[in-house]
Amino acid sequence: MPKKKVMVGMSGGVDSSVAAAILLEKGYDVIGVTMKIWPESNSETRLREDGCCSLFAVEDARRVADKLGIPYYVLNFIDLFEDKVINYFTGEYLRGRTPNPCIACNRFVKFEALLHKAVSMGIDYIATGHYAKIVYDDSLGRYLLKKAVTASKDQTYALYTLTQKQLARTLMPLGDFTKEQVRAKAKELGLPVASKPDSQEICFVPDNDYGKFICENTGKKAEEGDFVDINGNVLGRHKGIIHYTVGQRKGLGIALGKPMYVVRIDAENNRVVLGEENEVFSSELIADDLNFISIDRLEGEKRVKAKIRYSAKEADAVISPLEDGKVKVVFDTPQRAVTPGQSVVFYDGDVVVGGGIIQ
Amino acid sequence: MTERYVYLDHAATTPVKEEVLEAMLPFFKDKFGNPSSIYSIGRESKKAIEDAREKVAAAIGAQSKEIFFTGSGTEADNWAIKGIAYANRQKGNHIITSSIEHHAVLHTCQYLESDGFEVTYLPVDENGLVDPEQVRNAIKPNTTLITIMFANNEIGTIQPIAEIGKIAREKGICFHTDAVQAVGSVHINVEDMNIDLLSMSAHKFYGPKGVGALYIRKGTKITSFLHGGAQERARRASTENVAGIVGLGKAIELAARNIDENAKKLMELRDRTIEEVIKKIPFVRLNGDRNRRLPGNVNFSFEYIEGESLLLMLDMKGIAASSGSACTSGSLDPSHVLLAIGLPHEIAHGSLRLTFGVDNTHEDIDYLMEVLPPIVERLREMSPLYENVKRGNKNV
Numbered sequence A: 001m002p003k004k005k006v007m008v009g010m011s012g013g014v015d016s017s018v019a020a021a022i023l024l025e026k027g028y029d030v031i032g033v034t035m036k037i038w039p040e041s042n043s044e045t046r047l048r049e050d051g052c053c054s055l056f057a058v059e060d061a062r063r064v065a066d067k068l069g070i071p072y073y074v075l076n077f078i079d080l081f082e083d084k085v086i087n088y089f090t091g092e093y094l095r096g097r098t099p100n101p102c103i104a105c106n107r108f109v110k111f112e113a114l115l116h117k118a119v120s121m122g123i124d125y126i127a128t129g130h131y132a133k134i135v136y137d138d139s140l141g142r143y144l145l146k147k148a149v150t151a152s153k154d155q156t157y158a159l160y161t162l163t164q165k166q167l168a169r170t171l172m173p174l175g176d177f178t179k180e181q182v183r184a185k186a187k188e189l190g191l192p193v194a195s196k197p198d199s200q201e202i203c204f205v206p207d208n209d210y211g212k213f214i215c216e217n218t219g220k221k222a223e224e225g226d227f228v229d230i231n232g233n234v235l236g237r238h239k240g241i242i243h244y245t246v247g248q249r250k251g252l253g254i255a256l257g258k259p260m261y262v263v264r265i266d267a268e269n270n271r272v273v274l275g276e277e278n279e280v281f282s283s284e285l286i287a288d289d290l291n292f293i294s295i296d297r298l299e300g301e302k303r304v305k306a307k308i309r310y311s312a313k314e315a316d317a318v319i320s321p322l323e324d325g326k327v328k329v330v331f332d333t334p335q336r337a338v339t340p341g342q343s344v345v346f347y348d349g350d351v352v353v354g355g356g357i358i359q
Numbered sequence B: 001m002t003e004r005y006v007y008l009d010h011a012a013t014t015p016v017k018e019e020v021l022e023a024m025l026p027f028f029k030d031k032f033g034n035p036s037s038i039y040s041i042g043r044e045s046k047k048a049i050e051d052a053r054e055k056v057a058a059a060i061g062a063q064s065k066e067i068f069f070t071g072s073g074t075e076a077d078n079w080a081i082k083g084i085a086y087a088n089r090q091k092g093n094h095i096i097t098s099s100i101e102h103h104a105v106l107h108t109c110q111y112l113e114s115d116g117f118e119v120t121y122l123p124v125d126e127n128g129l130v131d132p133e134q135v136r137n138a139i140k141p142n143t144t145l146i147t148i149m150f151a152n153n154e155i156g157t158i159q160p161i162a163e164i165g166k167i168a169r170e171k172g173i174c175f176h177t178d179a180v181q182a183v184g185s186v187h188i189n190v191e192d193m194n195i196d197l198l199s200m201s202a203h204k205f206y207g208p209k210g211v212g213a214l215y216i217r218k219g220t221k222i223t224s225f226l227h228g229g230a231q232e233r234a235r236r237a238s239t240e241n242v243a244g245i246v247g248l249g250k251a252i253e254l255a256a257r258n259i260d261e262n263a264k265k266l267m268e269l270r271d272r273t274i275e276e277v278i279k280k281i282p283f284v285r286l287n288g289d290r291n292r293r294l295p296g297n298v299n300f301s302f303e304y305i306e307g308e309s310l311l312l313m314l315d316m317k318g319i320a321a322s323s324g325s326a327c328t329s330g331s332l333d334p335s336h337v338l339l340a341i342g343l344p345h346e347i348a349h350g351s352l353r354l355t356f357g358v359d360n361t362h363e364d365i366d367y368l369m370e371v372l373p374p375i376v377e378r379l380r381e382m383s384p385l386y387e388n389v390k391r392g393n394k395n396v
Helices: A014-025 A055-068 A078-094 A101-120 A164-168 A179-188 A210-218 B018-027 B040-060 B073-087 B103-114 B132-138 B161-171 B242-257 B259-280 B307-316 B336-340 B362-381 B384-390
Strands: A005-009 A029-036 A072-076 A125-127 A132-137 A142-147 A225-228 A234-238 A261-266 A271-275 A281-292 A302-307 A315-321 A327-336 A343-348 A351-358 B067-070 B094-098 B118-122 B143-147 B174-178 B197-201 B212-216 B284-286 B297-302 B351-355
Touching (some): A005 A014, A005 A101, A014 A125, A078 A101, A101 A164, A101 B362, A142 A164, A234 A271, B018 B242, B067 B073, B073 B103, B073 B197, B094 B103, B103 B118, B161 B174, B259 B297, B259 B362
Parallel strands (some): A225 A271
Antiparallel strands (some): A302 A315, A302 A343
8 A cells, every 4th residue: 555645834843843753653655845925025034043934944844854854845825824814914903803823824824725735736634743633533423633642732722723624634743742752852863953942923923013013014004092991081092903902911001000901902993992900801702703623513502611812721611602603602700801803712621622713 | 656757957957967077077186276376287277277268268159368257157147237237337327137037137136226226127028038129219328238138047038139239239238148048058159149248157058066157248347246366367356166167168068069969859859848738738828939949948837727736746756847947945936937928927826847958858758748747637626716617617
C-alpha cells in the first residue's frame, strides 16, 4: 500500500517542526509548506525575526525540512489572508468589536484554503503543530476535537470552527505531548529551532499597536469621541474606539477618582461606555456564526463549560438554541468582560462541543 | 515513485558544461595566482582573463576592451543603469524602460526614482513586444538612457532591439539591453544593433554561477561600480573571479560556435510542446509571441487552475518547471509580465514556463505529455470555477 501523504504547515517554529518529524516517524510521506501571507514589499513584517510567516520563518522552516529530508514549498496565500484575516480584523475593530484573527486564519486560510489545495494535489491530509487532539468516535460516528494533554498549551479554543470534513483530513500530532517533550524531541533530532521562543502577539501586528496598524492599513483616522457612563453622562474624551476593548482599565487616559473599566463600545455613536468593576460582568450572551463538533446541532438546553476568550477560565453555563440559528449562553455566575467579536467555545470535559462568535 | 527526472527550467539556470568545468578547474588550485601580480602564475591568470574577454567580445561583435566582468547579470544591470544615470545627471535625469523588464532593471529604476530620476515604463502589446515608435515618442530632451531587455525571461519574447538601437543612436541617447536570456541563444551584434551597453550572465549559457559581464561601448560616460584596486581598468575593483571568468569565456565560445544548431534543436522541442499542449489540453493559452520568441521558451496559462499547485505536482512527478521568475521566498506572486500583456490577475497566477536546454530529448517531451494533461485535469476537477464551466455556465 502506498504511504499516506500529508502536507505539514511549517512556521519555522519548534512545534510545527516537531509535528513534521513525528509524522515522518509514523511512516507518512511528509511534505512541508509555509504559507506566504505578506507581499514582498511589506518589509517591516517580512524581515521580523519572530513572525510566523516572515522571510526568516521561511528560512528556518526550509532548514528544518532539509534536516528532515522532506520536500518543502512556499505557498502563496497573500490575497486570501488580506481578505479573510486582515480586512476582517480591521473591519471588526472599526465596528467597535474585538476580533480574534487567529481563529479567522485557522478557519479560512489553514483549514479551508490550504486543505483544499492539498486535497486537489492528491495529498491525503494536512497537519499542523497545534496542541489539540483529533479522534474518531465510533459510537457517535463523528470526529471529535479534544484538548491537549497539557492544559496550559491547549489550543482547541482557536480550532472550534473545524467541520467534520476538515477534521477527517487533519492531523495534529502534538496533542499527546507536553511542550517540554516537544522541545526535548527537537533537541534530540538536532532541529535548528529547538530553542526558539514561542511566538506571542498577532503575527501581522509586530509591535502590538493595533490602533496604529488599523489606521495605516485602512487609511482611516481614529476619530476622537466621548467617554460616557452607563446612563449616557459624558465623562471625558477618548482617542478613537479602535483603541479600546471591553474590560480594559489601563490606558484610558482619564482620572475619575475610582477604577473605571470599558463596559461597552458604541461604534454607531462613537462612544466608549465606562463603568465600575461590577458593571463589567454579564450573566449571559448571544453567540452567532456557530459550528458544532461533538454534536450535529444543538436541539435543546445543554450544560457545558464555556470559555469566552483565549486566556479566560472555563465557566459553567447552559447553552440553548434560538430561533434564528443563534445560541444563548447563560452562565451560573456572571463573567467578566464578555466581548463582542471574541469567540465563545463550549466544552464537555475535554471534548469541544462547538463555539461561535459573541454578539 | 518518480519515474524520471526532467529538467525544463533552463531559463532559471543551466548545468555547467563538461568542457567549461575542465577549463575552470586549474584556476582553483594549480593556477591560483592573483592576476594583478607580476610573477609568472599571476601573469598566467591575467592572460586567462584576457583570453576570456576576447571570446566574449567576439561573441557579440565588440572589442575586448569594451568587456567588463562582473559578479552577475544583476550586477551588470545595476552598473549599467546607475552608472549611466549618475554620470549623465548634469545632462538629464530621464530614463526609458519597459514594464516587462527583469526586477534587476525594474527595481534599479525604482531606486533611481527615489533619488530624483524620472522613469518612463513603456507598455507592451499582448505578445509582450515593445513598439519602437513608442520608444521614439517617449524621448525627451532630458533623456539619458534607454534600457530595454533583449528577450524576456518569462514569456521569451524577443524585442526589436536593432530598431530601438537605431532610434537611440539617431537621438544620441545611450542604449542598454539586459541580454541575460538572449546571450548564447540568439545572434547578437552590438555594432549592427547599435547597442551601447549589454548585460549577460554565465550560468544562463552553461557557464558557472556568480559571474557576468557588461559590454560598455568605447567612449561611453559611466561611473565606476566598485571602488578599490585597478581591476577591470579601475571601473570594477575586486580581485577577479578567475575561474568563473575562464568558465564564462569557454561557455560563450561554445554557445557561439553551436548557436544555430542548438537553436534548431530547441525550436523543435518548443514547437512540438506548443502544438501538443494546445491540442491535448482545453482552455490553455500560449503567452508571448508565437514566432518572435527564444528558441527554448514556452509559457502557458491554464485557465481555472493555480500555477502553484501545478508546479508542485510536476515536481512530485520529477519535472522541474517554473511559473516565471524565481523570488526570495520561492513563492509565487502574480507575474508583472503577464499582467503587462493584459492577462487578468487570476490567470497571471496560473502560468507554466518550460524552458528547454541542449540536453533535453523528445523522450522528455513524451514524459511531459504523459504527466501534464492528467495533472491539469485533476486540478480542474477540484476547481469550483471549472465546475461552472462544465455546466455551461461561464458567466460567474
